[in-house]
Amino acid sequence: MTFQHVEGTDKGRIVLYSLSTCMWCRMAKNLLRDLGIGYEYIDVDSLQAEEKDAIKKEIKKWNPDGSYPTIIINDKECVSGFDEAEIREKIK
Amino acid sequence: MSGTTDQPEIPPEEVERVFKKLDQEAESAGYHLNPDTTFTRGLIEGMLVNERRYGYWACPCRLASGRKSEDLDIICPCDYRDADLSEYGACFCALYVSQDVKDGKRKARRIPERRPAEKLSAETEPPAASAAEGSAGSPAENTRAAKEPARAETPAGSAPAGAAELKYPVWRCKVCGYLCARDGPPEVCPICKAKKERFERFL
Numbered sequence: 001m002t003f004q005h006v007e008g009t010d011k012g013r014i015v016l017y018s019l020s021t022c023m024w025c026r027m028a029k030n031l032l033r034d035l036g037i038g039y040e041y042i043d044v045d046s047l048q049a050e051e052k053d054a055i056k057k058e059i060k061k062w063n064p065d066g067s068y069p070t071i072i073i074n075d076k077e078c079v080s081g082f083d084e085a086e087i088r089e090k091i092k
Numbered sequence: 093m094s095g096t097t098d099q100p101e102i103p104p105e106e107v108e109r110v111f112k113k114l115d116q117e118a119e120s121a122g123y124h125l126n127p128d129t130t131f132t133r134g135l136i137e138g139m140l141v142n143e144r145r146y147g148y149w150a151c152p153c154r155l156a157s158g159r160k161s162e163d164l165d166i167i168c169p170c171d172y173r174d175a176d177l178s179e180y181g182a183c184f185c186a187l188y189v190s191q192d193v194k195d196g197k198r199k200a201r202r203i204p205e206r207r208p209a210e211k212l213s214a215e216t217e218p219p220a221a222s223a224a225e226g227s228a229g230s231p232a233e234n235t236r237a238a239k240e241p242a243r244a245e246t247p248a249g250s251a252p253a254g255a256a257e258l259k260y261p262v263w264r265c266k267v268c269g270y271l272c273a274r275d276g277p278p279e280v281c282p283i284c285k286a287k288k289e290r291f292e293r294f295l
Contacts, residue, residue, distance in 0.1 A: 021137075023135050025153075026134065049158070066212050067205050083201070083202050
């Protein structure tokens with residue numbers, strides 16, 4: 001499973017689970033870019049079937065709806081869906 | 093990079109053509125596309141990517157299973173659009189918005205997933221044939237022709253009480269609620285343009 005790394009300020013381990021086709025996921029990527037924060041992301045819809053199922057299970061541990069985008073911050077906190085204020089608040 | 097599939101390229105003219113068609117259809121039926129046209133075109137592009145991947149317009153903001161029978165409820169416009177429009181002023185993706193969002197009086201924002209949990213947990217791999225059939229569900233659920241394309245010949249036992257006295261069966265569009273009394277559902281919903289397979293026997 002290959003995560004894409006985006007260079008930026010180290011705010012800990014920021015992992016974004018996204019869909020390549022989803023505009024809210026794109027807004028999340030754009031926000032992190034604009035904030036200059038380093039993060040990793042994976043477009044789950046672009047994975048093969050068996051990998052998708054593994055990732056879906058991982059996302060559901062944090063976000064029972066399994067919705068996108070899901071952002072995991074330092075293996076501690078989660079932002080489910082795109083909410084700019086919540087992302088800014090949790091990634092400080 | 094093992095494990096990823098190629099992303100299909102969608103020509104901008106195709107996005108534009110679909111955008112115009114959807115906008116026209118929406119406005120003629122009392123629906124509205126999101127007035128942020130960059131956002132809207134992006135979602136349409138996503139749907140066209142999904143069309144190439146799966147053969148149908150799977151919701152761009154949800155992960156499709158790739159099996160049409162399981163994804164029918166999230167083929168755009170999805171079964172949840174109208175309820176979300178009423179409650180939140182936008183569908184899950186915010187491709188469709190209410191009049192007040194279109195007019196800028198209200199903002200489209202993140203909304204909770206309305207799709208039932210059992211649908212969300214469907215695996216991406218092919219399931220054992222008809223594993224979900226016959227599972228416990230409410231009587232109302234069991235009368236639905238949800239899993240199969242709607243047919244005129246619904247078994248008599250599955251028609252709701254009182255239906256026998258009707259001259260014609262009544263079909264309901266699961267997307268917009270349109271009802272019609274005729275031998276079978278129409279090819280395309282005259283209101284929301286959902287295809288025949290999205291109709292269920294209502295009475």
